[in-house]
Amino acid sequence: MCIIFAANWRIPGCYATNCHFLPPAEALEQERSKGAKMTKIDVQPGIMEIALYQSGEATIEGVSDIVKLSANENPYGAGDAAKEAFRKAGQNMHRYPGTDHAALRGAIGEVHGLNADQIICGVGSDEVLQFISQSFAGPGDEIIYTEHGFSMYPILAHACGATPVKVAERERVVDVDAILNACTDKTKIVFIANPANPTGTMIGGNEMARLAKGLPEGCLLVHDGAYTEYVEGFDGGAGLVDSCDNVIMTRTFSKIYGLGGLRVGWGYGPKELIDVLNRVRQPFNLSNMQMEVAEAAVRDTEFVARCRSDNARLRAWLAEALAELGVPSDTSCANFILARFASEDEANACDAFLRKEGVIVRKVAGYGLPNCLRITVGDEAGCRRVAYAVKSFKEQKA
Numbered sequence: 001m002c003i004i005f006a007a008n009w010r011i012p013g014c015y016a017t018n019c020h021f022l023p024p025a026e027a028l029e030q031e032r033s034k035g036a037k038m039t040k041i042d043v044q045p046g047i048m049e050i051a052l053y054q055s056g057e058a059t060i061e062g063v064s065d066i067v068k069l070s071a072n073e074n075p076y077g078a079g080d081a082a083k084e085a086f087r088k089a090g091q092n093m094h095r096y097p098g099t100d101h102a103a104l105r106g107a108i109g110e111v112h113g114l115n116a117d118q119i120i121c122g123v124g125s126d127e128v129l130q131f132i133s134q135s136f137a138g139p140g141d142e143i144i145y146t147e148h149g150f151s152m153y154p155i156l157a158h159a160c161g162a163t164p165v166k167v168a169e170r171e172r173v174v175d176v177d178a179i180l181n182a183c184t185d186k187t188k189i190v191f192i193a194n195p196a197n198p199t200g201t202m203i204g205g206n207e208m209a210r211l212a213k214g215l216p217e218g219c220l221l222v223h224d225g226a227y228t229e230y231v232e233g234f235d236g237g238a239g240l241v242d243s244c245d246n247v248i249m250t251r252t253f254s255k256i257y258g259l260g261g262l263r264v265g266w267g268y269g270p271k272e273l274i275d276v277l278n279r280v281r282q283p284f285n286l287s288n289m290q291m292e293v294a295e296a297a298v299r300d301t302e303f304v305a306r307c308r309s310d311n312a313r314l315r316a317w318l319a320e321a322l323a324e325l326g327v328p329s330d331t332s333c334a335n336f337i338l339a340r341f342a343s344e345d346e347a348n349a350c351d352a353f354l355r356k357e358g359v360i361v362r363k364v365a366g367y368g369l370p371n372c373l374r375i376t377v378g379d380e381a382g383c384r385r386v387a388y389a390v391k392s393f394k395e396q397k398a
């Protein structure tokens with residue numbers, strides 16, 4: 001039987017956030033349970049468990065002067081070298097891109113001192129994470145992530161039919177012993193972002209190594225390094241990849257490089273495992289334009305260094321300003337702050353107030369942090385604006 005998806009599946013008003021042709025799983029399940037089964041095509045195990053990823057909002061109805069601090073984007077945008085490469089790209093749109101990403105991998109290897117043969121590039125690091133879950137886990141297997149871990153991890157687990165297992169953190173910090181205790185003979189992958197999103201906390205290299213070495217045989221540690229560049233002198237787990245045979249590091253161009261809209265990420269791991277991932281990767285997953293711009297960006301180390309130091313300075317300022325207003329946060333190692341309010345009600349009220357002021361931050365109740373708001377460190381004006389808005393919120397409440 002052949003089905004026309006778009007016309008039948010559209011449920012108005014239900015799914016305005018980020019996906020224009022799929023109703024949320026619940027709505028679809030409701031339709032099905034009412035007997036309105038629309039198709040006899042069976043869905044693979046796990047897929048209907050997926051709760052669609054919620055991306056940071058970008059607009060507020062009726063407000064034009066907006067500062068978006070909800071998606072951990074670089075407030076300065078992309079660097080000049082990347083912008084210049086973008087302008088030059090696109091001359092050969094009729095030509096298929098290369099399938100091996102050699103120039104981009106070469107540049108990444110050169111800049112970071114890594115063997116280019118152990119690098120794989122994807123459509124954002126999300127795609128690399130997907131290659132990993134698809135290649136190394138399936139129905140009957142378990143994938144561990146932590147209490148406040150990045151919400152893509154359970155999505156990826158369900159998408160490959162594996163069971164996501166959520167492990168407790170200790171005061172918003174990854175707890176290595178709890179993870180080791182949760183491992184079973186079914187555990188195939190452990191996903192850890194370090195620094196973590198949305199907590200902004202980090203565990204030390206020794207702890208990460210203890211985790212990698214303590215995992216059961218056959219279990220892979222994925223060190224998601226989306227925020228690596230914000231930590232001065234940090235290798236993002238590359239050294240751990242070199243000293244173990246069960247670790248893959250992922251990195252992204254979406255954060256400090258300011259290229260979230262371009263969609264490029266990469267992974268670094270043992271050659272043997274990268275070769276596996278390349279089998280599931282589509283040959284033309286990256287366009288010429290993506291590769292050329294990302295290559296220019298990775299070589300622009302000066303831009304990265306400037307963004308890192310600006311972020312550190314403004315992050316410290318913002319954290320202190322909020323703390324003085326009675327809104328504490330853990331020391332953040334990334335480009336955002338997890339602001340803790342007295343209660344869920346206060347966090348929601350502050351979010352509503354900020355929105356009226358044109359400031360968009362991120363609610364993180366879905367991450368088990370209902371009394372918190374995640375605030376991306378903006379440029380100086382953005383930081384002042386959000387701090388001032390929180391101050392006004394506190395004053396009007398008092």
Ligand SMILES: *Cc1c(COP(=O)(O)O)cnc(C)c1O
Binds near residue numbers: 072125254
């Ligand atoms: C932003 C982010 C990513 C990056 O995703 P891309 O697909 O590269 O844009 C990965 N992991 C975490 C924890 C993130 O916060």
